Amino acid sequence: MTAGAFLQIRDVVKDFGGHRAVNNVSLDIQKGEIFALLGSSGCGKTTLLRMLGGFETPTSGSILLDGRDLAGLPPYERPLNMMFQSYALFPHLSVWENIAFGLKRDKLPAAQVAERVDAMLKLVQLGKFAQRKPHQLSGGQQQRVALARSLAKKPQLLLLDEPLGALDKKLREETQIELVNIIEEVGVTCVMVTHDQEEAMTMASRIAVMSEGRLLQVGPPGEIYETPATRFVADFIGNVNLMDGRLTVDEPDHAQVGCADCTHHVGHGITGTEGMPVTVALRPEKIRIGREAIAAPGDAPPQFNRVRGTIKDMSYFGSYTVYHLQLASGQILKVSTSNAERHREHPLTWGEEAWASWSPTSPVVLTQ
Amino acid sequence: MSAVRSNRALGKFAVIGVPYVWLLIFFLLPFLIIVKISVSEMGAVSVNDLITYKDGVLSLSPRLGNYATVVRDELYFDTYLSSLKYAAVTTVLCLVIGYPFAYFMARARATVQPALLMLVMLPFWTSFLLRVYAWKGLLTEHGWLFDLITASGLDRPLAAANLIPAPGQLMNTPFSLVLGMTYMYLPFMILPLYSNLSKMDLRLLEAASDLGATAWVAFWKITVPLSKAGIIAGSMLVFIPCVGEYVVPELLGGPQTQMIGRTLWDEFFSNNDWPIASTVAVVMILLIIVPLALFNKYQAEATEARS
Numbered sequence: 001m002t003a004g005a006f007l008q009i010r011d012v013v014k015d016f017g018g019h020r021a022v023n024n025v026s027l028d029i030q031k032g033e034i035f036a037l038l039g040s041s042g043c044g045k046t047t048l049l050r051m052l053g054g055f056e057t058p059t060s061g062s063i064l065l066d067g068r069d070l071a072g073l074p075p076y077e078r079p080l081n082m083m084f085q086s087y088a089l090f091p092h093l094s095v096w097e098n099i100a101f102g103l104k105r106d107k108l109p110a111a112q113v114a115e116r117v118d119a120m121l122k123l124v125q126l127g128k129f130a131q132r133k134p135h136q137l138s139g140g141q142q143q144r145v146a147l148a149r150s151l152a153k154k155p156q157l158l159l160l161d162e163p164l165g166a167l168d169k170k171l172r173e174e175t176q177i178e179l180v181n182i183i184e185e186v187g188v189t190c191v192m193v194t195h196d197q198e199e200a201m202t203m204a205s206r207i208a209v210m211s212e213g214r215l216l217q218v219g220p221p222g223e224i225y226e227t228p229a230t231r232f233v234a235d236f237i238g239n240v241n242l243m244d245g246r247l248t249v250d251e252p253d254h255a256q257v258g259c260a261d262c263t264h265h266v267g268h269g270i271t272g273t274e275g276m277p278v279t280v281a282l283r284p285e286k287i288r289i290g291r292e293a294i295a296a297p298g299d300a301p302p303q304f305n306r307v308r309g310t311i312k313d314m315s316y317f318g319s320y321t322v323y324h325l326q327l328a329s330g331q332i333l334k335v336s337t338s339n340a341e342r343h344r345e346h347p348l349t350w351g352e353e354a355w356a357s358w359s360p361t362s363p364v365v366l367t368q
Numbered sequence: 369m370s371a372v373r374s375n376r377a378l379g380k381f382a383v384i385g386v387p388y389v390w391l392l393i394f395f396l397l398p399f400l401i402i403v404k405i406s407v408s409e410m411g412a413v414s415v416n417d418l419i420t421y422k423d424g425v426l427s428l429s430p431r432l433g434n435y436a437t438v439v440r441d442e443l444y445f446d447t448y449l450s451s452l453k454y455a456a457v458t459t460v461l462c463l464v465i466g467y468p469f470a471y472f473m474a475r476a477r478a479t480v481q482p483a484l485l486m487l488v489m490l491p492f493w494t495s496f497l498l499r500v501y502a503w504k505g506l507l508t509e510h511g512w513l514f515d516l517i518t519a520s521g522l523d524r525p526l527a528a529a530n531l532i533p534a535p536g537q538l539m540n541t542p543f544s545l546v547l548g549m550t551y552m553y554l555p556f557m558i559l560p561l562y563s564n565l566s567k568m569d570l571r572l573l574e575a576a577s578d579l580g581a582t583a584w585v586a587f588w589k590i591t592v593p594l595s596k597a598g599i600i601a602g603s604m605l606v607f608i609p610c611v612g613e614y615v616v617p618e619l620l621g622g623p624q625t626q627m628i629g630r631t632l633w634d635e636f637f638s639n640n641d642w643p644i645a646s647t648v649a650v651v652m653i654l655l656i657i658v659p660l661a662l663f664n665k666y667q668a669e670a671t672e673a674r675s
Contacts, residue, residue: 055574075577088575092593101589102579153579 004067006031006189007052007157012061014047014213021047023213024061029206034183034190036204038197040236044213045193046161052191053082053159065157076105080157086166087146089134095145096121096130102153120148123182140171147179151186158183160192164199176202197237201225209233231366234281239322241282241333247272247365256304257365260329265304267360272367279366284336286362289323289354298359306357309333311350323348325356399653406646407431434647444631444648448655451628454542454617455610458549462557462606463599465550470561470598471591474568485562488555496552500619503548507538507620514538533624540622548620549610556609557602564598565591597670604663608656628652 005028014022022044029035037045050056052063054075063070070078081102090098099120103113121127124144134142143163150158163179164172180203183190194200200207201221208218209232217229228234235242245259250270257264257280264280272278288294293306309325312332318339325333335356348354407430438444473484491499506513517523523535531543538544568591576586592599614629621627628648635645 053574053578055577075574076580076582078578082575082578084571084575084578088569088571090572090575090590092596101576101581105580105585149579 005029006033006066007191008062008064009048009052010062010064012048012051012063013059014044014051014056015059020213022051022058025210025213025215026061027208027215027218029189029191031189032187033206034180034192034204036200036207037191037193037210038195038200038207038236039210040195043210045195045210048210049082049159049161049191049193052157053080054078079155080159081150081153081155082159082161083146083150083163085161087134087142089142089145089149091134094131094133095126095137098134098145099149099152102149106153116152120152123151123185124148139167140175143167143175147182151182151188155188158188158190160190162194162196163192165194165196172196172199179203209236211236227364228281228366230368231279231281234279234364234366239284239334239336241284241287243280243282243331245278245280247274247276247278250274254360255365257363261309261327261331261333262307263304264363264365265300265360266363266365267298267300270365270367276367281364281366282333282358282362284322284334285320285338287333287335287356287358289325289335289337289348289356291348291352291354293355294357298361300360305360305363306355307333308353308355311348311352311354314348314350323354325354402646402649405642406434406650408643409433434643435651437644438647438651444651447626447628447631448651450626451611451652452655454545454549454625454627455607455613457546458553458610459557459603459607461546461550462554463603466554466557466561466602467599469554470558470565473558473562474565481566488558488562491555497615499552500548500616503544503551503620504539507544507547509536509539540620540625542622542625545617545621545625548616549613552616553606553610556605560601560605561595561598564595564601568594597667600663600666604659607659611656612652 007027007029009025009027009029012022012025013020025044025048027035037048039045047056051058052070054070054073058071065079090101093101096117099117100113103116108116117130118127121130124147126141126144126148129137129141129145134145137145143166147163164175167175176199192200192204204221206218206220207224209216209224211232217224217233224233225237228237231242234240243259243261243264245257245264247255247270248258248263249256250272252269254268255266255270257266257278259280264282270278293308298305307325307327309327311323312326313324315322315324320336320338323335323337325335327333333356409431469488473481473488476484505511508514517526517538518536523532523538526532526538526543527535531546532538532541572590572594573583573586576590577583581589612629612632613627614633617625617627617630618633621630632645632648632652635641635648639645
């Protein structure tokens with residue numbers, strides 16, 4: 001950990017009664033980062049965010065923002081602002097008054113308040129709606145008002161609680177990019193909480209995966225997806241095939257894992273002992289499927305990294321298709337293929353036998 | 369199919385119609401009779417002298433003399449004014465006492481809220497009259513509360529504020545009247561406020577706090593404006609019956625606290641002047657209809673704003 005990180009979370013613990021919601025979390029977040037806390041509901045991510053906002057007090061541990069300990073500061077004295085889940089816009093105030101609320105609390109002169117509110121309205125392109133009440137706006141517009149309100153006071157840190165959770169899927173995708181653009185334009189450091197991995201992946205520069213109050217893995221989206229550290233992370237982020245097996249060969253430049261249906265040949269060494277139980281994680285899009293027993297790509301010996309099965313199910317998603325291949329042991333192997341061509345001659349179909357194969361760089365060997 | 373539909377229409381009509389018929393027979397009809405009496409003179413009991421149908425012309429000849437009397441006579445005017453005053457004071461007191469009560473009830477742990485609600489409702493389980501009599505017992509000389517107030521010297525500021533005529537006299541004063549009415553009507557203030565405040569989204573207060581508002585500022589800028597509908601509903605529920613209140617002024621009020629409910633009683637049953645009594649009643653209803661109409665207008669606007 002670097003000493004001078006902008007936001008430092010040190011050994012933070014939060015107990016509710018007998019339940020430990022946040023368990024010894026330490027995190028360093030740099031200035032200008034968009035950082036996502038990702039996890040399913042009840043994993044402690046929201047509690048952690050609320051401790052940053054000052055709505056919960058840590059049982060132990062400390063939180064430092066720009067070198068200053070936030071302990072004992074009530075929310076209204078913290079140099080940060082939060083965009084609440086489903087926005088918490090004041091229903092009796094107009095858009096303009098909602099954005100001005102925080103500025104007025106700072107006792108700014110009226111002219112300065114007006115100037116800042118107008119600038120915020122321009123930033124989120126809601127100038128026309130200044131006099132509307134929140135209930136007269138669409139979900140997307142409300143989200144932008146909430147963003148403008150939380151940015152109006154020029155916070156050092158912006159907290160986003162499920163920023164897009166209240167929007168429908170199509171709008172969410174558009175808004176993700178728009179939101180990141182605005183945050184980057186303002187240049188504010190941002191910590192967001194989400195249970196939606198796609199949202200975390202597209203928006204955040206770094207992600208922390210949380211489960212049962214602990215941080216499981218922290219890293220950029222690509223790293224979390226391609227090299228998950230644990231079985232939980234691999235399973236939580238994206239689609240994955242998990243195959244249990246034993247480490248049979250462990251050389252510096254390659255390793256082999258024997259599973260029920262096949263043997264995995266991995267192009268790097270594992271820090272483990274031969275014979276230990278491990279799990280192999282294999283992403284569906286990294287597997288090729290075909291009628292013929294093609295040799296696995298890469299430099300793996302031909303008998304490894306391939307398996308035969310029966311197509312039990314096919315899910316067509318438009319841009320790709322997922323095949324559910326039942327292997328000899330009964331395990332289902334998910335394989336996804338991109339539908340690059342509009343029509344394929346003799347496409348694979350239900351009940352057919354097919355071969356799946358993958359390269360030595362594809363499997364990830366998980367020891368925990 | 370059509371039989372089913374007509375059955376359903378009939379059922380719908382019955383459900384909506386029964387209360388309407390009830391109000392028609394037991395409210396509108398008697399009210400019209402009162403209106404009729406108010407535009408008659410003593411002794412005139414027939415409709416015939418009010419409405420005449422002669423040579424194909426229907427003519428109404430109401431006697432508005434009673435209204436002129438009621439409006440001109442200072443005694444009635446002062447009584448109306450004093451009714452409005454005591455109703456207003458009671459409403460404000462109920463709001464001042466009831467708001468914090470409702471607020472803390474709504475913010476109490478969910479498990480104790482039903483018990484608190486029960487405590488507010490509990491007085492309704494005993495007779496209204498009995499409770500007013502109980503106050504009489506507390507406030508008359510050497511009553512429990514009387515002793516407490518006189519011993520602590522609280523009666524002197526009360527006398528200075530002209531709420532009691534002299535120290536040592538608590539019963540049958542403006543003080544005892546307002547105390548009694550506030551006590552009686554407090555639940556009608558608390559219940560709508562509680563139901564309003566308990567529905568409030570507490571994250572709005574967190575958002576206010578996040579934006580720099582202290583708890584005090586958040587209360588005045590967020591909680592109070594958002595509970596406006598509850599404040600108005602509670603105030604109406606207290607103010608309207610208080611204007612025409614009869615029992616409390618009769619038992620706890622005094623010569624200083626003439627209220628319209630008592631005047632009404634006196635005119636009907638002591639003076640037996642039904643036309644004047646009916647006029648007083650009609651004017652009272654008009655007085656109450658104005659705030660009620662304003663309230664309905666506000667509610668309609670609020671409903672429109674929400675949709």
